[in-house]
Amino acid sequence: AIVEERNERPFTSLKDLQRRCKVSNTIIDLMKDLKCCGELPEDEQMSLFGA
Numbered sequence: 001a002i003v004e005e006r007n008e009r010p011f012t013s014l015k016d017l018q019r020r021c022k023v024s025n026t027i028i029d030l031m032k033d034l035k036c037c038g039e040l041p042e043d044e045q046m047s048l049f050g051a
Helices: 002-008 014-021 025-033
Strands: none
Touching: 002 014, 014 025
16 A cells, blocks of 8 residues: 555655555554655654754
8 A cells, every 4th residue: 555655646754654554653653663764754844943
């Protein structure tokens, strides 16, 4: 399901991935721990104090 959704259009954030693929917070945390998420931000909101 994740690959199919990614092929539709790239994910904009972890929240976007979670919403579109209907995965739990536990799965998102595991993916972050395994460094599967690259540079995806937590959510779509832009940071005013970005690095």
